[in-house]
Amino acid sequence: MSSRPRRPARPSRRPKKDPARLIAFEALRAVDERDAYANLVLPPLLREGRERGDLDGRDAALATELVYGTLRWQGTYDAIIAACVDRPLREVDPPVLDVLSLGAHQLLNTRVPAHAAVGATVELARTVLGEGRAKFVNAVLRRIAGDDLDGWLRRVAPPYDEDPEEHLGIVHAHPRWIVSALWDALGGGRKGVEALLEADNARPEVTLVARPGRARPEELLTDDAAPGRWSPYAVRLAEGGDPGAIDAVREGRAGVQDEGSQLVALALANAPLEGDDRRWLDGCAGPGGKAALLGALAAERGAALVASEKQPHRARLVARALHGNPGPYQVITADGTRPAWRAGSFDRVLVDVPCTGLGALRRRPEARWRRRPEDLAGFAPLQRGLLTEALRAARPGGVVGYATCSPHPAETRAVVEDVLKRESAEPIDVRPLMPGVPSLGDGPDVQLWPHLHGTDAMYLALLRRT
Numbered sequence: 001m002s003s004r005p006r007r008p009a010r011p012s013r014r015p016k017k018d019p020a021r022l023i024a025f026e027a028l029r030a031v032d033e034r035d036a037y038a039n040l041v042l043p044p045l046l047r048e049g050r051e052r053g054d055l056d057g058r059d060a061a062l063a064t065e066l067v068y069g070t071l072r073w074q075g076t077y078d079a080i081i082a083a084c085v086d087r088p089l090r091e092v093d094p095p096v097l098d099v100l101s102l103g104a105h106q107l108l109n110t111r112v113p114a115h116a117a118v119g120a121t122v123e124l125a126r127t128v129l130g131e132g133r134a135k136f137v138n139a140v141l142r143r144i145a146g147d148d149l150d151g152w153l154r155r156v157a158p159p160y161d162e163d164p165e166e167h168l169g170i171v172h173a174h175p176r177w178i179v180s181a182l183w184d185a186l187g188g189g190r191k192g193v194e195a196l197l198e199a200d201n202a203r204p205e206v207t208l209v210a211r212p213g214r215a216r217p218e219e220l221l222t223d224d225a226a227p228g229r230w231s232p233y234a235v236r237l238a239e240g241g242d243p244g245a246i247d248a249v250r251e252g253r254a255g256v257q258d259e260g261s262q263l264v265a266l267a268l269a270n271a272p273l274e275g276d277d278r279r280w281l282d283g284c285a286g287p288g289g290k291a292a293l294l295g296a297l298a299a300e301r302g303a304a305l306v307a308s309e310k311q312p313h314r315a316r317l318v319a320r321a322l323h324g325n326p327g328p329y330q331v332i333t334a335d336g337t338r339p340a341w342r343a344g345s346f347d348r349v350l351v352d353v354p355c356t357g358l359g360a361l362r363r364r365p366e367a368r369w370r371r372r373p374e375d376l377a378g379f380a381p382l383q384r385g386l387l388t389e390a391l392r393a394a395r396p397g398g399v400v401g402y403a404t405c406s407p408h409p410a411e412t413r414a415v416v417e418d419v420l421k422r423e424s425a426e427p428i429d430v431r432p433l434m435p436g437v438p439s440l441g442d443g444p445d446v447q448l449w450p451h452l453h454g455t456d457a458m459y460l461a462l463l464r465r466t
Helices: 019-034 038-052 057-072 074-082 094-109 114-128 131-144 149-156 164-171 176-186 190-200 259-270 289-300 312-322 374-393 413-420
Strands: 206-210 225-227 234-237 254-256 279-282 304-309 329-333 346-352 394-404 425-428 459-465
Touching: 019 038, 019 057, 019 094, 019 114, 038 057, 057 074, 057 094, 074 094, 074 131, 074 149, 074 164, 094 114, 094 131, 094 149, 114 131, 149 164, 164 176, 164 190, 176 190, 206 259, 206 289, 234 259, 254 289, 259 289, 259 346, 259 394, 259 459, 279 289, 289 304, 289 312, 289 329, 289 346, 304 312, 312 329, 346 374, 374 394, 374 413, 394 413, 413 425, 413 459
Parallel strands: 279 304, 279 346, 304 329, 346 394
Antiparallel strands: 206 234, 206 254, 225 234, 394 459, 425 459
8 A cells, every 4th residue: 555655744944033123022022021111121122123123113113112002902812812822821821922912012003904913923922932822822823812802801701781890991901909099189080080091091292391591392393293282391292203303301401201291390380379489309210300390490499409219220310310400409329218418408308109100000111010009008108107207308388399290199198187187287289379270179289180181190189387
């Protein structure tokens, strides 16, 4: 009995390298392995790709979208991938899961055609994972491609009526505990919190600040820029606008700064004050954005700024941001809970305290999956200690601003109320100090919101030392 001649084995081919997807994978691995932030690891990778000559502007834009989009939707993609594999998700190797998430994002949340998304991601898997695991990636992505995002959400998210927070968490890619915290802070019904969660998932605008006395906003108004909404010093860049292409930014006379941060600094600087107004303190100055704006405002009034930062590397960033300030200033490395200054030394004091960062999830999407509810308790003593020492640093009649990039009540009003039980100070109504800004609540403190103001969710309370 004759046997069929055996077909010769196919020669193994080398996978095609796709620079945009390869850079996106490398960035995701850095975020996962080193707890890095995408906004710090991605720019150097893009720069190296351009210098090698294998990355053009279109590739850089694709890599950026893949990184931020995949991080933003990570929890939702995990739920979808879990429905397509035959093992618990924790048993899937993290590099494989990163490749699957990149493929899921292209299939479900971009305009990349399904066949191209699957094909390009499988090629990436061959490059970074090997042929065997690439077959697994191919099989899973073909299952994901069988439905669109809405269809998958109907499958993996519980009905809203049965579990509202879990439903919103999966549909809008936020951990359940953050959905609950934001909902409590915002108040109201489903419509408002959904608008907030959607705003967290929108790509944030790049906002510039023209530092007073050093640059005029008109200098920043290129063809792809527009004035800010609320701050007189703000300019918004169109999508894809490059701050580094603007002379004033390169020279340090202007910088990148969210409009909410600008409003916080301006409200402190413009709070009514009797008597001397010569010494200002930024007690948590790193990385230097608010300090640079406060220093410029102080210089216009003949006041001097002391910018204090505990971490030496962040203090160096503060010094760089303040370099060239026209008025007197001093940058010191000091712990705001163990002050290096005498009590009652300052007329105006700002403490923008360390926090969970839940107000900046638009710009740091990975933080939503990295933070845990217990982090709130970890920050609480530090926040109270910094506000206590800030009040003691102010002279009687001086003004203290307590700011944080979080809307969580445990990091905002609860801190202020606790400290006011022990320290002599009275609240100042912040709302008149943010003229033209709508939806500022009942006061006296103010909470900004991405969906209402287009800013990070900055909180500010102003207190007068009595």
